[in-house]
Amino acid sequence: MVPMNLMTGSGKADYILTGQFSTKAYQEAKKYGDAAAAASTKEANFTYIPAQEELVLRPDADYVHICENNTIYGTKWNYTPDTGDVPLVADMSSCILSQPVDVNKYGLIYAGAQKNMAPAGVTVVIIRKDLIKEPMPFAPTMFNYGTMAANDSMYNTPPCWCIYVLGLVLKWIQEEVGGLEEMEKINKAKAALLYSFLDESKLFKNPVRPDCRSMMNATFVTGDADLDAKFCSEAGKAGFVSIKGHRSVGGMRASIYNAMPTEGVAKLVDFMAEFEKNN
Numbered sequence: 059m060v061p062m063n064l065m066t067g068s069g070k071a072d073y074i075l076t077g078q079f080s081t082k083a084y085q086e087a088k089k090y091g092d093a094a095a096a097a098s099t100k101e102a103n104f105t106y107i108p109a110q111e112e113l114v115l116r117p118d119a120d121y122v123h124i125c126e127n128n129t130i131y132g133t134k135w136n137y138t139p140d141t142g143d144v145p146l147v148a149d150m151s152s153c154i155l156s157q158p159v160d161v162n163k164y165g166l167i168y169a170g171a172q173k174n175m176a177p178a179g180v181t182v183v184i185i186r187k188d189l190i191k192e193p194m195p196f197a198p199t200m201f202n203y204g205t206m207a208a209n210d211s212m213y214n215t216p217p218c219w220c221i222y223v224l225g226l227v228l229k230w231i232q233e234e235v236g237g238l239e240e241m242e243k244i245n246k247a248k249a250a251l252l253y254s255f256l257d258e259s260k261l262f263k264n265p266v267r268p269d270c271r272s273m274m275n276a277t278f279v280t281g282d283a284d285l286d287a288k289f290c291s292e293a294g295k296a297g298f299v300s301i302k303g304h305r306s307v308g309g310m311r312a313s314i315y316n317a318m319p320t321e322g323v324a325k326l327v328d329f330m331a332e333f334e335k336n337n
C-alpha cells in the first residue's frame with residue numbers, strides 16, 4: 059500500500075535494509091517504481107543499524123522507508139534518520155506502544171497489531187494528512203489510504219474483534235500502566251535485566267552492536283549449534299516457549315513484548331544462569 063499511495067511524485071523511494079521485513083518491503087516496492095537500497099547491513103548479518111553517514115538518500119525520493127525494530131535480528135533504530143524534506147515511512151510492527159514516539163518525525167507509520175497491540179488481523183496506520191493523495195491509478199479502492207481516512211476505517215467491515223481488543227490494550231496502557239512513559243520504563247528494565255546478564259555471561263552472547271539493541275527482541279547464541287538446541291529443548295520443557303531464533307540467524311531469541319511481565323524475564327535469566335552453570 060505504501061508504494062501504491064506514496065510513490066506517485068518522482069516515482070522513487072529509498073529503502074534502508076536492516077533485516078528481513080525491510081528487505082521484503084523493498085522487494086515489493088520495486089514492483090511499483092524506482093525503489094533503491096539506501097544502505098544495507100546484510101554483509102554484517104544485520105547486526106547493526108547504519109549511521110546517518112552511511113545512507114545514500116536521493117533528495118527527490120517520494121519517501122524513505124525503514125523498519126524501526128528488526129524483530130528477527132534484535133536491532134532497533136535508536137536514532138531517527140534525517141531525511142530532509144523527504145517523508146520518513148516506518149514499519150513499527152514490533153515496537154509500537156513500547157515507548158513514546160514523536161509521530162511528527164514521520165510521514166507514515168504502519169504496524170501489524172500482532173506483536174504489541176492486538177490479535178493478528180488489524181494493521182494500524184498513522185499518516186500525515188498531506189500524504190493522503192491520489193494513489194497509482196490501478197490501486198484497488200481498498201488499498202487507498204484516502205478511502206480508509208474518509209470512511210473512519212470502516213469502508214468495509216473491519217476486523218471488529220481485533221479492534222475491540224486493541225481498544226482494551228490502549229486503555230490498559232493508559233489507565234493501568236500509566237502511559238507510554240511508564241511502559242518504556244518497564245520495557246527498559248526488562249531489557250536491561252536480560253542484556254546485563256548476557257554481557258556478563260561466559261556462555262551466552264548477544265551478537266548485536268550494543269547501541270543498536272532492541273528492547274523488544276533479544277537474540278543470543280552460545281556459539282555451539284548443539285548447545286543452542288539443547289538450551290531450546292530444556293527451556294521449552296521449563297515453559298519458556300518459542301525461544302528458538304529465526305532460522306536465518308540461528309541461536310535463540312527472547313521476544314519480550316509489552317505483554318511479557320518483568321517476572322517472566324527474571325525467570326528466564328535465572329534459567330539461563332542455571333543452564334550456564336550446568337553446561
Ligand SMILES: *Cc1c(COP(=O)(O)O)cnc(C)c1O
Pocket residue numbers: 079125127128129149150151152170172173
Ligand atoms: C511481524 C512483523 C511483520 C509482519 O509479519 P507477519 O507476521 O508476517 O504478518 C512486519 N514487520 C515487522 C517488523 C514485524 O515484526
